[in-house]
Amino acid sequence: MFCFQCQETAKGMGCTIKGVCGKEASTSNYQDLLLGVVRGVATIDRAIRKTGAQSVAGVDSYFVDALFACITNANFDDASILNRVDKGIALKKQLLAIAKEHNVELPDYHEIVWGGEKADYEAQSRKESVLRNENEDLRSLKELIVLGLKGMAAYYEHAGRLGYTDTTITDFMGDALALIANPDAPMDQLLNCVLDTGKWGVTAMALLDKANSTTYGHPEITKVNIGVGKNPGILISGHDLHDIEELLKQTEGTGVDVYTHGEMLPAHYYPELKKYKHLVGNYGNAWWKQKEEFSTFNGPIVFTTNCIVPPSANANYKDRVFTMNSTGFPGWKHIEADANGHKDFSEVIAIAKTCEAPTEIETGEIVGGFAHNQVFALADKIVDAVKSGAIRKFVVMGGCDGRMRSRDYYTEFAQQLPHDVVILTSGCAKFKYNKLNLGDINGIPRVLDAGQCNDSYTWAVVALKLKEIFGAADINDLPLAFNIAWYEQKAVIVLLALLSLGVKNIHIGPTLPAFVSPGVLKVLVEQFGLGGITTVEEDLKRMIG
Ligand code: FSO
Ligand code: SF4
Numbered sequence: 001m002f003c004f005q006c007q008e009t010a011k012g013m014g015c016t017i018k019g020v021c022g023k024e025a026s027t028s029n030y031q032d033l034l035l036g037v038v039r040g041v042a043t044i045d046r047a048i049r050k051t052g053a054q055s056v057a058g059v060d061s062y063f064v065d066a067l068f069a070c071i072t073n074a075n076f077d078d079a080s081i082l083n084r085v086d087k088g089i090a091l092k093k094q095l096l097a098i099a100k101e102h103n104v105e106l107p108d109y110h111e112i113v114w115g116g117e118k119a120d121y122e123a124q125s126r127k128e129s130v131l132r133n134e135n136e137d138l139r140s141l142k143e144l145i146v147l148g149l150k151g152m153a154a155y156y157e158h159a160g161r162l163g164y165t166d167t168t169i170t171d172f173m174g175d176a177l178a179l180i181a182n183p184d185a186p187m188d189q190l191l192n193c194v195l196d197t198g199k200w201g202v203t204a205m206a207l208l209d210k211a212n213s214t215t216y217g218h219p220e221i222t223k224v225n226i227g228v229g230k231n232p233g234i235l236i237s238g239h240d241l242h243d244i245e246e247l248l249k250q251t252e253g254t255g256v257d258v259y260t261h262g263e264m265l266p267a268h269y270y271p272e273l274k275k276y277k278h279l280v281g282n283y284g285n286a287w288w289k290q291k292e293e294f295s296t297f298n299g300p301i302v303f304t305t306n307c308i309v310p311p312s313a314n315a316n317y318k319d320r321v322f323t324m325n326s327t328g329f330p331g332w333k334h335i336e337a338d339a340n341g342h343k344d345f346s347e348v349i350a351i352a353k354t355c356e357a358p359t360e361i362e363t364g365e366i367v368g369g370f371a372h373n374q375v376f377a378l379a380d381k382i383v384d385a386v387k388s389g390a391i392r393k394f395v396v397m398g399g400c401d402g403r404m405r406s407r408d409y410y411t412e413f414a415q416q417l418p419h420d421v422v423i424l425t426s427g428c429a430k431f432k433y434n435k436l437n438l439g440d441i442n443g444i445p446r447v448l449d450a451g452q453c454n455d456s457y458t459w460a461v462v463a464l465k466l467k468e469i470f471g472a473a474d475i476n477d478l479p480l481a482f483n484i485a486w487y488e489q490k491a492v493i494v495l496l497a498l499l500s501l502g503v504k505n506i507h508i509g510p511t512l513p514a515f516v517s518p519g520v521l522k523v524l525v526e527q528f529g530l531g532g533i534t535t536v537e538e539d540l541k542r543m544i545g
Pocket of ligand 1: 454
């Protein structure tokens, strides 16, 4: 195996024996195989479509799901990955038949030529490894693209589940997959594609923003309980709002409460979700603390997306965890959607009824719901505070949380920020400072949480609005700094999206990605001023002044 897609990769270079995340070498290899199949399918599909011929239906949703299943901590189940490989090979055969019928010329990439025999899976997976590209700069650009596509796929899938699709996004994804399949893809074309990935990332985030806020109302300022009630509960994790809505509907009146974990916290901010009285609160913190927090929760847990941490051998919750969508874990039950996209939670609810109420691990409330609509409602107040000097600067600190101790940096950075600086956050990174009680400035909380990592879109929209209000020539002239924490591939698409909007001098940490080669880093530094982090003191001087 070779995997270097996340921030916690072994030695900051790559996992080669087993993932730090817990991913087995076999799973990693099958994911490489799956991505090879995905590249092959997308390349043939695009070639057919470009001739004007009718291609096979469902190619887009196939590669979106497959890309999502290869995100860090999403799917640890070999059988589930291999199912997708089999599905892709069947699709490829259909596509090849159409290509033949219409005399579509196809390149001779191994992704296309390979016949898909089961006996070859092991050998072929090695051919599809990240290391198939020997030139490290080419490899780096191709990985930046595919990792960005994984994040984009996740956001696109959530939007799609709410009925929002946009084939221009999936057309781009198909073209980008075909480009990275090309062993001779030129460097400049790849670099342009990296930037285009960011551009389409903005479109995908905007689509999801529209899907979420049209379906569930615009997020609004909300106090979220972090304590517990007396009823048994179901804990729901991940990012999918359609799934939590279905769970809320099916648990209503059953005596079973619903709690959010990690990235599902922002569900509480949406009017059409917060209206459910039995949506009691947010239990625990970011994804990486789940082993402790799931064991005291006492009830069943459902994963709508990543981030899964493999349980300890003696974990008391092992028999009451359910996965859905692109996620999977060997031995855990998987809830499939029916033909209409509905999921049946009756088994989860039945188990919950036999469980104790959650054990209290915290008490109190946290405040969030500052997505763009809510921020714009406060615009006058915010602009006045900036003009009067009460607010000196904003610092976007969104992204991911993770288990490395070096991430304490973000807690300390937040604590040591001057009191006239406001943190704009989104994603699970917020758990590093959302319980610090950092106070407010003229009634504006010093930590404004827009929502999930995809809601980083809010900060792009807000920055553009501030630019307009203050008549700034450039987004980079605003009193705005970016100190972003990353972990997995959704953070990659967020970063590429910000770059595509022209944001400069973004700091990412706690370490720079292993998949960015020195040569590509040089370009990113020269063109965008991208940088890492140093010490809290030094960075406060650099970013805040
Ligand atoms: Fe966090 Fe995990 Fe949302 Fe990620 S829960 S780390 S960037 O999946 O997606 O912020
Ligand atoms: Fe390693 Fe991260 Fe890949 Fe897991 S996802 S195998 S921790 S690089």
